[in-house]
Amino acid sequence: xxVRLGYVAISKTIEDISxxxxxxxxxxxxxxxxxxxxxxxxIIKKNLVNLKEILKxxxxxxxxxxxxxxxxxxxxxxxxxxFDYIRPFKKEWLDIENIIKKFKMRIDIHPDQFxxxxxxxxxxxxxxxKILKFNNEIFNILNINGKIIIHVGSSIPNKIEAIERFxxxxxxxxxxxxxxxxxxxxxKIYNVIDxxxxxxxxxxxMVLDYHHYICNNNKENIDDYFERIFSTWDKExxxxxxxxxxxxxxxxxxxxxxxxDYKAFINFINRIKKYNKxxxxxxxxxxxxxxxxxxxxxxxxxxNFKFIDDTTFEV
DNA sequence: CGTGGTCAAGCGGTA
DNA sequence: TACCGCTTGACCACG
Numbered sequence: 001x002x003v004r005l006g007y008v009a010i011s012k013t014i015e016d017i018s019x020x021x022x023x024x025x026x027x028x029x030x031x032x033x034x035x036x037x038x039x040x041x042x043i044i045k046k047n048l049v050n051l052k053e054i055l056k057x058x059x060x061x062x063x064x065x066x067x068x069x070x071x072x073x074x075x076x077x078x079x080x081x082x083f084d085y086i087r088p089f090k091k092e093w094l095d096i097e098n099i100i101k102k103f104k105m106r107i108d109i110h111p112d113q114f115x116x117x118x119x120x121x122x123x124x125x126x127x128x129x130k131i132l133k134f135n136n137e138i139f140n141i142l143n144i145n146g147k148i149i150i151h152v153g154s155s156i157p158n159k160i161e162a163i164e165r166f167x168x169x170x171x172x173x174x175x176x177x178x179x180x181x182x183x184x185x186x187x188k189i190y191n192v193i194d195x196x197x198x199x200x201x202x203x204x205x206m207v208l209d210y211h212h213y214i215c216n217n218n219k220e221n222i223d224d225y226f227e228r229i230f231s232t233w234d235k236e237x238x239x240x241x242x243x244x245x246x247x248x249x250x251x252x253x254x255x256x257x258x259x260x261d262y263k264a265f266i267n268f269i270n271r272i273k274k275y276n277k278x279x280x281x282x283x284x285x286x287x288x289x290x291x292x293x294x295x296x297x298x299x300x301x302x303x304n305f306k307f308i309d310d311t312t313f314e315v
Numbered sequence: 316c317g318t319g320g321t322c323a324a325g326c327g328g329t330a
Numbered sequence: 331t332a333c334c335g336c337t338t339g340a341c342c343a344c345g
Binding site: 008018020021022024027067069070071110111112113149186187284 | 335336337338339340341342
């Protein structure tokens with residue numbers, strides 16, 4: 001089994017290179033009409049240039065996959081702000097595409113909490129579809145095989161009806177977007193079994209979030225479900241994706257800790273290695289890439305995992 | 316220089 | 331009932 005490790009969205013090592021500079025609608029409105037677009041364009045340009053630098057940093061450090069934060073194009077799906085974030089930035093987008101291709105990177109995107117495909121409110125569903133379309137467009141601009149990670153969403157008035165709404169709305173999406181969506185179990189409502197059943201029915205890959213499983217389960221044993229979860233990826237070119245993180249502390253179990261509990265991680269690897277799949281594990285820690293490299297040092301010291309590069313090992 | 320309030324938007328959970 | 335956290339930070343006004 002080959003395991004690749006990655007981290008989320010922001011590097012802590014290279015500071016001052018954020019690609020998440022934002023412009024809120026309130027502040028946008030305060031500007032006069034001429035400077036609105038100028039301000040927006042400046043922010044987008046800065047974000048795209050910085051994203052390129054972060055991807056380059058990742059590539060040089062053998063980090064093979066990355067999750068894009070989605071605020072890199074502020075107001076992209078705001079109905080009252082119409083602007084072109086593609087053509088004026090052709091060079092910047094192309095630079096990013098070239099870096100991704102050069103290092104053969106896997107790129108995911110995770111819409112924020114306002115993307116609720118199964119909401120009982122029509123406007124929320126429409127906006128969610130718009131967000132998904134925007135994410136799809138980013139992949140189209142970059143000409144890459146990216147995935148959009150979403151949760152099932154709301155449970156109003158109950159999980160059964162809400163799952164039916166999810167299926168109905170999912171099937172309304174463009175086929176291309178349907179194929180990009182992968183669904184993750186969450187820490188409050190939709191547990192591993194809910195999401196696995198849904199993914200099998202929709203023929204959509206499932207992202208297992210191990211920390212969410214710890215927070216939200218019916219005392220089922222996760223070991224009984226690994227095989228089925230991995231199988232949802234059988235038709236994909238990309239390896240199955242797992243999110244791994246450690247709880248902050250006993251009291252605050254849902255929050256993410258700064259670093260990974262390496263013993264829990266080693267235990268986890270030893271339980272999944274028999275499936276002999278290649279796996280991409282994204283570490284979700286406050287410590288970001290520092291947490292990734294700390295875990296790698298611990299694995300090198302405490303295990304016989306055979307490291308192929310800075311973030312990839314075989315067991 | 317540090318801090319706290321604010322930001323377009325949805326949810327469920329907690330005090 | 332009102333706020334908090336999420337996947338999360340940036341920015342600005344203020345001291």
